[in-house]
Amino acid sequence: MSRIAFPFLTLSESAVTATSWSISLNESEWAPAGDYLQDWDPASSIRLRRQIFIDPSIAAADLQLDKNDLKFFASVRFGTGQGRLPRLVLGRESRVLEAESWMVDFDIEVPGEALSTVLDLSTRITLATSISVPAPLAPSRIGDQLWSDRVRVRLEGEEPRFPIEVGDIQALLGDAVSASAPWYLHWSPRDWSRDFHGAMRLYLNSTHIEFIERIEAQDPMMIQMLMADVMGQVCERLITDPDVNDLFFSAEPGSLAAQASSWLRKAWPGKDPDFIRSVFDNRPGIFRASFVALADLGD
Amino acid sequence: MTLLPRLPPLAAERILESYLSTGPDQWRGFNANELPEAVRFTPTGGSPIAARKLEELREGILAIAKNNGFGGKGTRAELSCFDAQAAAWLADQSVLASGEALRDDVWAFVAIVMFPDIANWRFGDSPERYLGGVRNTLQRLWMRGKLFDRGQESLDRWGLLEKLTEDAFVQITERPSLGGNPVLAIAIAEAWVRASLHHGKGAMESLTRRAMLQIRARNEVRSLDELPAESLVAVLDLIFETPAAELHGSSTMEVNSREASTLNGVASHALTTAATRLLDEARRWNLLSPKSNAALQSILALEFQLTLSERNALRYLLERMEGIGLLESEIRVLGTAIY
Numbered sequence: 001m002s003r004i005a006f007p008f009l010t011l012s013e014s015a016v017t018a019t020s021w022s023i024s025l026n027e028s029e030w031a032p033a034g035d036y037l038q039d040w041d042p043a044s045s046i047r048l049r050r051q052i053f054i055d056p057s058i059a060a061a062d063l064q065l066d067k068n069d070l071k072f073f074a075s076v077r078f079g080t081g082q083g084r085l086p087r088l089v090l091g092r093e094s095r096v097l098e099a100e101s102w103m104v105d106f107d108i109e110v111p112g113e114a115l116s117t118v119l120d121l122s123t124r125i126t127l128a129t130s131i132s133v134p135a136p137l138a139p140s141r142i143g144d145q146l147w148s149d150r151v152r153v154r155l156e157g158e159e160p161r162f163p164i165e166v167g168d169i170q171a172l173l174g175d176a177v178s179a180s181a182p183w184y185l186h187w188s189p190r191d192w193s194r195d196f197h198g199a200m201r202l203y204l205n206s207t208h209i210e211f212i213e214r215i216e217a218q219d220p221m222m223i224q225m226l227m228a229d230v231m232g233q234v235c236e237r238l239i240t241d242p243d244v245n246d247l248f249f250s251a252e253p254g255s256l257a258a259q260a261s262s263w264l265r266k267a268w269p270g271k272d273p274d275f276i277r278s279v280f281d282n283r284p285g286i287f288r289a290s291f292v293a294l295a296d297l298g299d
Numbered sequence: 300m301t302l303l304p305r306l307p308p309l310a311a312e313r314i315l316e317s318y319l320s321t322g323p324d325q326w327r328g329f330n331a332n333e334l335p336e337a338v339r340f341t342p343t344g345g346s347p348i349a350a351r352k353l354e355e356l357r358e359g360i361l362a363i364a365k366n367n368g369f370g371g372k373g374t375r376a377e378l379s380c381f382d383a384q385a386a387a388w389l390a391d392q393s394v395l396a397s398g399e400a401l402r403d404d405v406w407a408f409v410a411i412v413m414f415p416d417i418a419n420w421r422f423g424d425s426p427e428r429y430l431g432g433v434r435n436t437l438q439r440l441w442m443r444g445k446l447f448d449r450g451q452e453s454l455d456r457w458g459l460l461e462k463l464t465e466d467a468f469v470q471i472t473e474r475p476s477l478g479g480n481p482v483l484a485i486a487i488a489e490a491w492v493r494a495s496l497h498h499g500k501g502a503m504e505s506l507t508r509r510a511m512l513q514i515r516a517r518n519e520v521r522s523l524d525e526l527p528a529e530s531l532v533a534v535l536d537l538i539f540e541t542p543a544a545e546l547h548g549s550s551t552m553e554v555n556s557r558e559a560s561t562l563n564g565v566a567s568h569a570l571t572t573a574a575t576r577l578l579d580e581a582r583r584w585n586l587l588s589p590k591s592n593a594a595l596q597s598i599l600a601l602e603f604q605l606t607l608s609e610r611n612a613l614r615y616l617l618e619r620m621e622g623i624g625l626l627e628s629e630i631r632v633l634g635t636a637i638y
Contacts, residue, residue, distance in 0.1 A: 142530065171309065245587060
């Protein structure tokens with residue numbers, strides 16, 4: 001389901017059959033929801049549908065619950081707005097999965113005018129009843145999360161996965177030497193709780209035409225260097241922040257701190273901030289090279 | 300559908316820099332008929348907002364600001380009143396009711412082009428108060444108005460905007476996993492108000508920080524917005540350490556009795572209090588390992604089913620803290636619970 005360590009058993013993928021989301025824009029033909037919806041504008045209307053089925057035998061075994069105790073909510077939250085998490089959850093639809101029917105349908109209409117940049121669809125299956133005498137690891141409380149998935153559909157073209165923009169860097173940086181750099185990462189380490197995507201923007205220098213062409217052509221080495229620079233800059237500042245322990249262990253999901261911590265964990269699995277800080281202090285070359293290597297893996 | 304003006308980030312930086320370097324006193328004022336060249340509207344799906352509407356927005360906020368000391372330095376009380384009144388007013392504006400108002404570049408336009416004088420009066424030169432984002436002077440107020448609106452039928456519709464402190468607003472709205480969910484956000488705000496009545500506002504800052512950590516951790520494994528309203532109230536009051544019986548009567552006791560569970564005979568409240576102090580102290584002494592941190596976070600989230608390795612890590616941490624002579628009684632509470 002995710003990297004969260006749940007304190008109770010959850011549903012396996014074989015217990016849940018969830019169809020992919022289908023989408024219809026302005027009553028057009030249904031089509032699979034991709035990561036980008038063309039032709040959306042605020043006057044559009046969007047319909048979405050999917051079906052969810054639970055196999056009660058597998059579910060009972062997965063959760064160590066009596067089959068007669070099984071009752072679930074399947075719910076969909078639809079939200080919108082820039083960022084990794086929706087700025088605003090616009091609504092929630094919930095259905096009950098129980099012995100009468102182990103299959104539910106969702107058919108949701110979302111008015112275009114309520115949307116902004118991204119449509120975020122989060123589906124969850126949760127326990128819908130309290131279990132009075134549960135097995136030691138069984139879920140037991142209403143709302144315990146047992147399965148989830150999440151789909152994000154971009155609606156507006158200017159919101160790429162990582163915010164990149166071709167710009168006049170000299171206008172931004174003035175006559176400083178840095179203004180002639182091929183790229184410039186615009187961000188501030190002052191606020192680690194900011195949403196990662198809202199907190200930074202990578203500007204490609206409009207005067208470096210050949211460089212921009214190589215990025216547009218997705219030249220792997222160029223992209224690797226760019227991403228390594230982004231990762232290195234952010235991680236260096238996080239690991240030297242006086243509050244690094246708080247930030248590393250308790251970052252808000254989707255925040256700048258959470259993203260940096262995730263990169264650091266990938267570079268040094270199982271190590272704590274003290275260890276990573278010592279690498280940065282004593283072996284800065286290794287520190288940076290780790291991100292160059294990680295960027296090659298598409299991380 | 301009204302389309303709102305957008306000021307792209309690069310242009311926003313440039314115009315802001317010019318405003319701040321020239322000096323706010325030199326600002327020539329807002330002219331709704333002459334927007335900066337960089338301003339864009341989405342090409343389809345509605346009509347760009349009329350100049351008259353922009354002027355009305357400007358006049359509305361300006362009137363609220365003037366009533367609250369704009370022109371002078373503004374006392375803390377005046378600034379706070381401005382925030383509450385402007386938040387309610389912005390949330391009630393139909394031109395700001397669409398998804399357009401969720402965009403950072405729209406609010407960069409609002410703060411930098413329409414209201415740099417108000418942003419400067421309220422926060423001085425700090426760029427994050429002008430550029431789009433959760434700290435934008437007016438974007439944050441609009442979001443508060445949207446989230447903490449008790450509804451038109453309420454006799455005290457905007458009461459939360461007056462009762463919550465700035466710290467409480469920040470704690471809720473700057474955490475996307477909570478602040479983006481109106482059901483949770485308003486429930487947390489109401490719980491905060493009940494807690495502040497019980498504990499006093501002076502005690503709320505540290506309590507709110509602890510509570511938000513717990514709420515976030517619990518919401519990861521349990522869909523809190525899925526709970527019946529009275530159960531959500533009970534869960535949040537427990538986290539905010541507000542006695543349920545004092546405020547709600549018996550209807551929430553079923554949930555409370557389950558929530559107020561024990562671990563080896565130690566009450567959850569005593570455990571979370573001890574865990575909070577131990578966590579703070581262990582961080583200060585740099586004693587936390589990922590596993591002992593996870594164990595303490597689980598206890599704070601009232602999730603007592605620790606893994607064997609988390610339990611061992613926690614034992615080791617307690618032994619080290621005991622060796623240093625830290626928090627003897629808290630170590631005893633936690634030790635009793637896990638041994």
